[in-house]
Amino acid sequence: MAEITLQSLAHTYLSDPQSPQDYAIREMDHVWHQGGAYALLGPSGCGKSTLLNIISGLLEPSSGEVLFDGEVVNALPPEARNIAQVFQFPVIYDTMTVYDNLAFPLRNVKTPEARVHERVMEVADVLELTAQLKRKAKNLTADEKQKVSMGRGLVRDDVSAILFDEPLTVIDPQLKWKLRRKLKEIHQRFEITMVYVTHDQLEASTFADKIAVMYEGQVVQFGTPRELFEAPNHTFVGYFIGSPGMNFFDVALHDGRVMAGNTALSVGEGVRRAIDGARSHNVKLGIRPEFIEVHESPVAGGMEAEVEHAQDLGTYSILYLRLGDTPLKARIEEDQPTPEGRAYLRFPDARLGLYVDEYRVEIDHD
Ligand SMILES: Nc1ncnc2c1ncn2[C@@H]1O[C@H](COP(=O)(O)OP(=O)(O)OP(=O)(O)O)[C@@H](O)[C@H]1O
Numbered sequence: 001m002a003e004i005t006l007q008s009l010a011h012t013y014l015s016d017p018q019s020p021q022d023y024a025i026r027e028m029d030h031v032w033h034q035g036g037a038y039a040l041l042g043p044s045g046c047g048k049s050t051l052l053n054i055i056s057g058l059l060e061p062s063s064g065e066v067l068f069d070g071e072v073v074n075a076l077p078p079e080a081r082n083i084a085q086v087f088q089f090p091v092i093y094d095t096m097t098v099y100d101n102l103a104f105p106l107r108n109v110k111t112p113e114a115r116v117h118e119r120v121m122e123v124a125d126v127l128e129l130t131a132q133l134k135r136k137a138k139n140l141t142a143d144e145k146q147k148v149s150m151g152r153g154l155v156r157d158d159v160s161a162i163l164f165d166e167p168l169t170v171i172d173p174q175l176k177w178k179l180r181r182k183l184k185e186i187h188q189r190f191e192i193t194m195v196y197v198t199h200d201q202l203e204a205s206t207f208a209d210k211i212a213v214m215y216e217g218q219v220v221q222f223g224t225p226r227e228l229f230e231a232p233n234h235t236f237v238g239y240f241i242g243s244p245g246m247n248f249f250d251v252a253l254h255d256g257r258v259m260a261g262n263t264a265l266s267v268g269e270g271v272r273r274a275i276d277g278a279r280s281h282n283v284k285l286g287i288r289p290e291f292i293e294v295h296e297s298p299v300a301g302g303m304e305a306e307v308e309h310a311q312d313l314g315t316y317s318i319l320y321l322r323l324g325d326t327p328l329k330a331r332i333e334e335d336q337p338t339p340e341g342r343a344y345l346r347f348p349d350a351r352l353g354l355y356v357d358e359y360r361v362e363i364d365h366d
Contacts, residue, residue: 009066035191037210258275283355
């Protein structure tokens with residue numbers, strides 16, 4: 001088991017990279033602590049698989065170092081790194097039985113048969129594969145095959161870490177949920193460092209204690225699901241986490257007033273000061289749809305907005321609004337009245353985020 005440190009790590013698939021865009025991994029430092037349950041979350045093409053393959057040794061980074069417990073492992077081949085990796089599609093031996101498939105990684109490192117049996121039975125039990133142990137892998141369903149593939153990743157308890165690369169893609173949605181819970185259970189039982197790659201925020205937050213959000217080859221935030229929701233560090237995290245994502249809009253000061261387009265915003269003095277202190281013209285305010293206060297009639301400090309339409313999602317609605325030229329979404333709970341035509345909005349100061357060049361900056365509300 002190991003702590004995995006990535007130091008000044010960068011990777012490009014091009015032989016002559018010219019700009020940061022040419023890098024699948026832009027220079028980064030990151031630590032996965034021993035025993036953590038982590039998710040690596042990001043959209044397609046942001047560099048998740050590249051990063052996993054660098055950790056497991058399938059890919060050599062263009063620059064920087066990978067350390068396991070402080071030791072540089074760049075020169076070590078995958079088999080010497082002691083990493084288990086579970087891929088999107090099952091990697092199993094079709095002609096072997098389920099039992100032999102699960103036993104394979106253990107027999108490969110000359111584990112005594114009694115111990116092999118113990119571990120295979122334990123993992124088969126957790127993954128509910130006990131009844132299938134004697135069957136040939138080729139006769140299994142796609143779901144069962146992927147469970148065997150996961151079992152092969154989980155069966156050794158001496159590995160430095162287990163890396164999962166979108167392991168539930170081929171799994172039926174109902175079983176997906178169950179397997180995620182199982183993985184969490186296995187993590188708690190065996191305390192192995194696990195890194196779980198996904199582009200699905202729900203999958204990430206049900207599995208992981210901490211999520212690394214990747215965007216354009218960089219980890220833009222590493223935090224708990226709650227931290228990512230409440231204080232996204234980068235506008236991308238705001239958009240990507242939450243449903244719908246966070247509202248962002250350009251702001252500027254005119255005659256001392258905070259303006260979004262032609263509309264003066266009613267915000268606190270701390271927000272105004274923070275905008276005044278920004279050292280860029282790329283300044284945005286962000287607020288989650290859940291945190292916009294929506295009123296049917298005028299209220300003190302309320303900003304008048306046009307209601308474009310409401311989308312009823314059962315237990316809540318999403319209200320599509322326009323504040324001057326700025327489109328906004330607000331979430332209305334089912335017990336709350338849904339305004340029609342006009343609405344009056346308040347942005348609680350504590351719920352506003354200020355983003356300069358896409359990164360969050362602190363607002364001093366005192
Ligand atoms: N073997 C390769 N050769 C050249 N470019 C590659 C190669 N593999 C990946 N890339 C590029 O590197 C970038 C990162 O890809 P990567 O597969 O790591 O992203 P990802 O986040 O895992 O995406 P996905 O979720 O679609 O698998 C992309 O621009 C991709 O096109």
